[in-house]
Amino acid sequence: MNQNNWRSRYAKRIWIVDAIVVIWAAVGAHLIRFGLDGDETIAGARATPYFVMTLILPVVWWIMLEMWDSRASRILGSGPDEYKRVFAASLWLFGALAIFSYAFQVDVARGYVGIAFPLGVFGLAAGRWVLRQHLTLDRSGGRSVSRLLLVGGDTAVTHLIDALKRHPMSGYKPVGTYLPGADATTINAAQEIRVLGTEPSVAGIMTAVRNCDADMVALSGGTALHPTTMRHLGWALAEQNIGLIVAPALTDIAGPRIHTQPIAGLPLIHVTTPKLEGGKRVAKRTFDLVGASLLVAFLSPVLATLAVLTKLSSPGPVFYMQDRIGVHGTTFRMIKFRSMMVDADLQLAGLLQAQGTDDKPLFKVENDPRITRVGRVLRKFSLDELPQLFNVLMGSMSLVGPRPQRDGEVALYDDAARRRLYVQPGMSGLWQVSGRSNLSWDESIRLDLYYVENWSLTTDLVILFRTAKAVVGSNGAV
Numbered sequence: 001m002n003q004n005n006w007r008s009r010y011a012k013r014i015w016i017v018d019a020i021v022v023i024w025a026a027v028g029a030h031l032i033r034f035g036l037d038g039d040e041t042i043a044g045a046r047a048t049p050y051f052v053m054t055l056i057l058p059v060v061w062w063i064m065l066e067m068w069d070s071r072a073s074r075i076l077g078s079g080p081d082e083y084k085r086v087f088a089a090s091l092w093l094f095g096a097l098a099i100f101s102y103a104f105q106v107d108v109a110r111g112y113v114g115i116a117f118p119l120g121v122f123g124l125a126a127g128r129w130v131l132r133q134h135l136t137l138d139r140s141g142g143r144s145v146s147r148l149l150l151v152g153g154d155t156a157v158t159h160l161i162d163a164l165k166r167h168p169m170s171g172y173k174p175v176g177t178y179l180p181g182a183d184a185t186t187i188n189a190a191q192e193i194r195v196l197g198t199e200p201s202v203a204g205i206m207t208a209v210r211n212c213d214a215d216m217v218a219l220s221g222g223t224a225l226h227p228t229t230m231r232h233l234g235w236a237l238a239e240q241n242i243g244l245i246v247a248p249a250l251t252d253i254a255g256p257r258i259h260t261q262p263i264a265g266l267p268l269i270h271v272t273t274p275k276l277e278g279g280k281r282v283a284k285r286t287f288d289l290v291g292a293s294l295l296v297a298f299l300s301p302v303l304a305t306l307a308v309l310t311k312l313s314s315p316g317p318v319f320y321m322q323d324r325i326g327v328h329g330t331t332f333r334m335i336k337f338r339s340m341m342v343d344a345d346l347q348l349a350g351l352l353q354a355q356g357t358d359d360k361p362l363f364k365v366e367n368d369p370r371i372t373r374v375g376r377v378l379r380k381f382s383l384d385e386l387p388q389l390f391n392v393l394m395g396s397m398s399l400v401g402p403r404p405q406r407d408g409e410v411a412l413y414d415d416a417a418r419r420r421l422y423v424q425p426g427m428s429g430l431w432q433v434s435g436r437s438n439l440s441w442d443e444s445i446r447l448d449l450y451y452v453e454n455w456s457l458t459t460d461l462v463i464l465f466r467t468a469k470a471v472v473g474s475n476g477a478v
Contacts, residue, residue: 025120153222176212339375401426
């Protein structure tokens with residue numbers, strides 16, 4: 001089988017790109033610091049020319065990237081782990097260089113190191129990003145993916161299939177399912193992937209692997225296999241160079257919250273409790289204040305222009321203020337540029353009832369007749385939301401978080417949806433950059449809860465970057 005060819009091809013590309021970048025960084029630092037005619041030496045017991053260091057540094061750097069598993073196939077193509085390992089390997093290398101120069105009294109030019117390190121880290125990250133975009137294009141066409149056989153209980157397997165379908169760029173393509181111990185009469189009739197067997201045996205699973213030409217096997221929740229059988233299955237898969245994945249029944253849990261601890265030969269998974277308090281809360285509030293202040297200063301001409309256009313577009317005030325529900329159920333006044341006619345709120349109930357969505361906790365009117373001509377443009381590019389920067393400065397909102405909703409919408413929340421209120425509402429959020437108004441209510445809640453459960457400052461930065469892209473492209477705008 002040639003299923004691993006894409007991995008070897010991708011690995012070779014990374015090797016080549018990494019080599020080019022680290023050589024470019026070292027040689028570039030040498031030329032910038034010393035020039036073409038530079039004959040400087042590293043001061044020490046024996047003076048060593050810098051060109052020797054320029055020859056050695058790229059080799060060691062390339063090896064460090066390999067030692068830190070930055071090219072492991074399991075982390076390539078999605079997620080931040082690849083970039084973290086690249087940065088960690090580079091930081092350890094230059095940290096070791098600093099320790100070496102101090103311990104052996106070797107005077108290494110700070111300018112050389114100060115140029116080589118950022119050049120290399122930026123170049124490595126950029127190179128990996130370009131390769132990742134190429135891999136994403138391949139995967140969008142159904143290429144460069146791992147063919148996955150899912151083994152487990154019917155419900156768990158169906159859930160895993162749905163999750164993988166939501167993230168096709170992760171590189172896993174379900175090609176078959178195996179339901180050990182399942183009764184054929186109880187198998188989900190809506191099962192999209194063919195069931196290749198139900199016998200709880202290694203031989204049966206290996207036959208299924210061959211029949212669907214899988215190169216990876218995923219053990220999901222509800223697997224009716226004895227631990228000894230799973231151990232023997234791992235041996236059999238290893239002999240055939242088939243990957244093994246264990247997919248526990250944990251959903252929407254980010255990597256930093258998961259910690260594995262081996263106890264008596266058992267890989268116990270610890271899931272930490274999400275808490276946005278103490279230093280994290282201070283960091284988020286500081287980020288909001290600095291970010292909102294800079295945006296207000298930078299966008300002040302735009303805000304003034306939009307205010308004038310809104311005033312001239314139709315009778316009524318420039319700003320529209322509405323009570324929204326914030327963190328822990330508190331009420332605050334949210335500010336927007338007015339994009340509807342003055343009596344829009346009075347018409348809402350009738351419009352929702354007419355389209356049959358008055359019992360849904362997301363009050364959205366399709367082809368809303370209340371929107372003004374200028375308001376339609378404001379909404380298309382989310383410009384009507386800009387005055388909420390003042391809500392951020394006042395502390396009632398954050399730059400990133402679940403969107404605040406009306407009291408009537410919150411009254412329709414179930415227990416899961418109420419967890420949205422654990423954090424400060426935001427101008428933008430995960431569901432806005434993942435489809436915005438094109439998403440269903442259930443999918444929007446799932447994304448908001450993922451944010452609440454797995455907050456990090458890095459996540460906020462990524463969402464803001466994706467927000468800018470979504471606004472420019474007006475993807476999913478109302």
